[in-house]
Amino acid sequence: MLASERASFSMVFVKIGLVPDMGALYTLPRSVGMSLAKELMLTGRRLGAEEAKRLGLVHAIHPVDDLGLAARRFAARFVHAPREAVALTKRAVNSAFESSFEASLSTEAQAQSVASAAGYFQDAVSGFLRGEALGFDWDRLCKEA
Known part of the structure; x- marks a missing residue:
């Protein structure tokens, strides 16, 4: 998530007598840990952009x-990203807290099988063998932006 230096974030629900919603009860503890999630949810304390970044x-x-321009530039870097690998990675990471280590290894193996059969991987290997730069190189794309 990108933010402006003026952004602030708060679990304001408690201030109006409500319980956090929109998946916050699920996602916030997984993002910042149980202790901090409870503090934020039970106090409604406001976080500034810098603290939100540190967390x-x-x-x-x-x-x-x-x-707006920064968000468009960030998104544009994904134009040449390997769609299959990105989608499979997101799906696997999103289920990481609900999976055992063994299940994660199985998911990883299945995803790797699908990704390695995709045209993007085949093209990347062929290009590498010819000494060509990768089509999706985040570090290079960040320098070019």
Whole structure:
């Protein structure tokens, strides 16, 4: 998630006598840990952008006037990303807390089988053998942005 330096975040529900919703009871403890999630949910304390970034809730902070452009540039880096690998990775990571280690290894093996059969992987290997740069190189794309 990208944020402006003026962004703030709060689990305001308790202030109005409600329980966190929209999946917050599930996602926040997994994002920041049980203790901090409870504190945030039970106090309604407001987090500034810098604290949210330190906690891993925000990926990057940008000036408010540059946020839209920064978001578009961030998204544009994924244009040439391997769709199969990205989708499979997201699905596997999203289930990581509900899976045993053994189940995660099985998911990993199945996903790797699907990804390695995709055209993107085949093209990447062929290009590598010819000495070509990878089509999706996040570090290079960040330098170019």
